[in-house]
Amino acid sequence: MTVEPLWEVFVRSRRGLSHTHVGSLHAPDATMALRNARDVYTRRQEGVSIWVVPATDITASSPDEKDEFFDPAADKVYRHPTFYDVPEGVDHL
Amino acid sequence: MSHLSYARAMDSFQATIDADSRIEPRDAMPDGYRKTLIRQIAQHAHSEIIGMQPEGNWISRAPSLRRKAILMAKVQDEAGHGLYLYAAAETLGVDRADLLDMLHTGRQKYSSIFNYPTLTWADIGAIGWLVDGAAIVNQVPLCRCSYGPYARAMVRVCKEESFHQRQGFEILHTLSTGTPGQQAMAQDALDRWWWPSLMMFGPPDASSTHSEQSMAWGIKRHSNDELRQRFVDMTVPQADVLGLRVPDDGLVYDEVTGHYSFTQPDFTELYEVVKGNGPCNEKRLATRVKAHEDGAWVREAAAAYAAKQMERAA
Numbered sequence A: 001m002t003v004e005p006l007w008e009v010f011v012r013s014r015r016g017l018s019h020t021h022v023g024s025l026h027a028p029d030a031t032m033a034l035r036n037a038r039d040v041y042t043r044r045q046e047g048v049s050i051w052v053v054p055a056t057d058i059t060a061s062s063p064d065e066k067d068e069f070f071d072p073a074a075d076k077v078y079r080h081p082t083f084y085d086v087p088e089g090v091d092h093l
Numbered sequence B: 001m002s003h004l005s006y007a008r009a010m011d012s013f014q015a016t017i018d019a020d021s022r023i024e025p026r027d028a029m030p031d032g033y034r035k036t037l038i039r040q041i042a043q044h045a046h047s048e049i050i051g052m053q054p055e056g057n058w059i060s061r062a063p064s065l066r067r068k069a070i071l072m073a074k075v076q077d078e079a080g081h082g083l084y085l086y087a088a089a090e091t092l093g094v095d096r097a098d099l100l101d102m103l104h105t106g107r108q109k110y111s112s113i114f115n116y117p118t119l120t121w122a123d124i125g126a127i128g129w130l131v132d133g134a135a136i137v138n139q140v141p142l143c144r145c146s147y148g149p150y151a152r153a154m155v156r157v158c159k160e161e162s163f164h165q166r167q168g169f170e171i172l173h174t175l176s177t178g179t180p181g182q183q184a185m186a187q188d189a190l191d192r193w194w195w196p197s198l199m200m201f202g203p204p205d206a207s208s209t210h211s212e213q214s215m216a217w218g219i220k221r222h223s224n225d226e227l228r229q230r231f232v233d234m235t236v237p238q239a240d241v242l243g244l245r246v247p248d249d250g251l252v253y254d255e256v257t258g259h260y261s262f263t264q265p266d267f268t269e270l271y272e273v274v275k276g277n278g279p280c281n282e283k284r285l286a287t288r289v290k291a292h293e294d295g296a297w298v299r300e301a302a303a304a305y306a307a308k309q310m311e312r313a314a
């Protein structure tokens, strides 16, 4: 038996929102993956649009490199508005 | 598409708009809607990246390491905003390279505010406070724009903008509580940036060409004059805290309406700058084109490296 490829499934729950990852499934091709995703992940009208992506096509950051990878942002507190003192009585800033 | 299915698709487009829901990339949409969005999002994207120039001008001369790090972070954010927006435009079936080409050849515009020079360090404060402040007033309603990808990009952008405005205010606050020379520098920056900031909201409603249709399509939520008023109402009390004088003799607070009445900017100046006759139009465009051309070898090297890696893997 040949192993069917794995597909990652993304669902847009309603117009205006991005597609969000909901899980994965095995299917022989994209069309089947889409239909099966509908049956598995949107049986209760959880979505208005589905994307399926071959899992092998996803390049992910490595968990082992997490620290070095994301560290550069850690010491840049000035990217946040809370870093700045706003004088008394100033609104809408 | 047949006539009948076209008509049905347009009905469902209108129903989505009427329900104040969002249009998404694969939906059918009228040609005019698509074109309007492409023009607006591209112009918005161009403004983000051209806007890096007047501020970038001061990175090497920021008065402290703290200010320098902040300014770099801000300019870096603006590049990111440009990217979000070009990506949103691409969901409408255009190519970023083509949009950049339109910018470089003057067939698409960017916000006129960036055609003014940054003469002193106080200008960096004034840009953050007034220009980013005005941009926020324009962008907050765009978070509810009828086109999903544009609205979502705006949510990200607005979240990032709030530090931009605060760091500008902080710069001016430091100057306006400093030496008489620093105070004068802060006042001079407000004097020069006030009127162009008011122009950022576009021509008055009576002579605004695209507004009505954009409102009907849910692309625009408030008129130019409404947004300008909102900006003035928010900003004038902030100027009071800074101890700076808004350069408008006609500025009066109306106790009854809770709004300021104010003098309109000279819109003939706006039209002149849009036409290309502002103080820095030529310089901004030339710098942008040069940056693009100077960066060609980087893009070529990256593509060559990727091709080589692929070859090795094969």
Ligand SMILES: [Fe+2]
Pocket: B048, B077, B078, B081, B157, B161
């Ligand atoms: Fe921005």
Ligand SMILES: [Fe+2]
Pocket: B078, B132, B161, B164
């Ligand atoms: Fe900004």
